[in-house]
Amino acid sequence: MSLYRNSAWFLKGLTEFTKGAYLSASKNFVEKDLETSMAGRSFMITGANSGIGKATAMAIAKKGGTIHMVCRNKDKAEEARAEIVKESGNKEIYVHILDLTETKKVWEFAESFKKKYKTLNVLINNAGCMMTKREVNGEGLEKSFASNSLAVYILIKSLIPLLEKSPDPRVITVSSGGMLVQKLRTGNLQSQRGRYDGTMVYAQNKRQQVVMTEQFAKAHPNIHFSVMHPGWVDTPTIANAMPDFHSSMKERLRTPEQGADTVVWLAVSEAAVKNLSGRFFQDRQMVSAHLPLAWTHSSQLEDQKFMSVMEDLAKSFQPH
Numbered sequence: 001m002s003l004y005r006n007s008a009w010f011l012k013g014l015t016e017f018t019k020g021a022y023l024s025a026s027k028n029f030v031e032k033d034l035e036t037s038m039a040g041r042s043f044m045i046t047g048a049n050s051g052i053g054k055a056t057a058m059a060i061a062k063k064g065g066t067i068h069m070v071c072r073n074k075d076k077a078e079e080a081r082a083e084i085v086k087e088s089g090n091k092e093i094y095v096h097i098l099d100l101t102e103t104k105k106v107w108e109f110a111e112s113f114k115k116k117y118k119t120l121n122v123l124i125n126n127a128g129c130m131m132t133k134r135e136v137n138g139e140g141l142e143k144s145f146a147s148n149s150l151a152v153y154i155l156i157k158s159l160i161p162l163l164e165k166s167p168d169p170r171v172i173t174v175s176s177g178g179m180l181v182q183k184l185r186t187g188n189l190q191s192q193r194g195r196y197d198g199t200m201v202y203a204q205n206k207r208q209q210v211v212m213t214e215q216f217a218k219a220h221p222n223i224h225f226s227v228m229h230p231g232w233v234d235t236p237t238i239a240n241a242m243p244d245f246h247s248s249m250k251e252r253l254r255t256p257e258q259g260a261d262t263v264v265w266l267a268v269s270e271a272a273v274k275n276l277s278g279r280f281f282q283d284r285q286m287v288s289a290h291l292p293l294a295w296t297h298s299s300q301l302e303d304q305k306f307m308s309v310m311e312d313l314a315k316s317f318q319p320h
């Protein structure tokens with residue numbers, strides 16, 4: 001089955017995730033969807049100093065939105081901020097330093113943000129990492145899970161009250177088509193057992209983001225939730241974590257701006273929120289979050305169990 005899933009995924013990728021596929025899909029884009037001012041709206045973007053996150057921040061800054069860049073490295077964040085301010089002419093760009101693998105700090109950051117700022121219209125969970133070997137954070141949590149899954153859960157959970165009192169609130173999570181090869185797991189979330197395969201752990205975390213989005217959408221109908229795949233994009237994450245894939249596919253990879261297009265569309269357009277909340281998107285289209293015949297659907301019971309494990313784990317690190 002896993003061989004089937006992997007081959008079906010790669011074939012799908014060659015036809016749908018490349019630069020050529022983006023150019024072909026973009027022929028059906030409605031250009032005026034993005035012709036909208038974001039002045040007076042605020043956006044939190046994790047990993048906004050590089051790749052898709054930076055391209056998203058730049059596009060929204062050009063539309064006048066206030067941007068909260070949540071980044072791990074201060075120098076890289078300030079450098080990207082300066083570039084965004086210079087190119088967009090927008091000075092409402094703020095840097096917040098946070099390492100998403102540090103679970104308690106994620107809580108502390110979100111709770112203090114909520115106290116300091118009166119509104120947040122859009123949360124964009126973009127930051128992501130793929131580990132080559134199993135590493136744990138200072139709290140004993142496996143780092144891929146801590147940053148790709150638990151941090152996303154905590155940011156959403158903590159910021160819901162702020163989002164709910166802001167007009168037209170949205171949460172967008174940048175997942176990956178890689179999740180198509182994984183069925184949701186409710187146990188071994190931190191890969192304590194078995195051989196550690198960083199690519200599959202990443203894919204599992206990205207599947208978890210899809211399920212979290214569906215479940216948060218059900219529980220919070222006042223917020224529009226979406227999760228998306230940017231396609232195969234030429235960014236440092238891909239170059240560092242998958243060097244062979246990167247060098248063999250280099251010519252066919254999307255630019256960061258092309259990868260960011262659907263994130264921006266989900267964040268700013270009126271058309272995006274006409275779609276149901278909690279769904280998976282690719283190239284401005286709501287698409288299935290499962291490959292045909294891949295047996296990756298989880299039951300309602302499994303989804304609820306996963307959310308309750310996340311809830312308990314998140315709570316155990318919540319500041320009092």
Ligand SMILES: NC(=O)c1ccc[n+]([C@@H]2O[C@H](COP(=O)([O-])OP(=O)(O)OC[C@H]3O[C@@H](n4cnc5c(N)ncnc54)[C@H](O)[C@@H]3O)[C@@H](O)[C@H]2O)c1
Pocket residue numbers: 046047048049050051052053070071072073098099100101126127128129147174175176177178229230231232233234235236237238
């Ligand atoms: N590039 C692709 O082909 C591709 C495909 C599918 C999904 N994605 C997803 O797109 C998102 C953006 O990645 P990208 O391709 O632009 O790569 P990138 O390397 O350019 O950006 C990743 C960003 O995440 C940040 N980040 C990583 N770990 C962090 C941590 N612990 N704390 C704070 N920030 C952290 C990095 O500093 C960087 O700013 C990721 O979620 C990635 O999984 C990318």
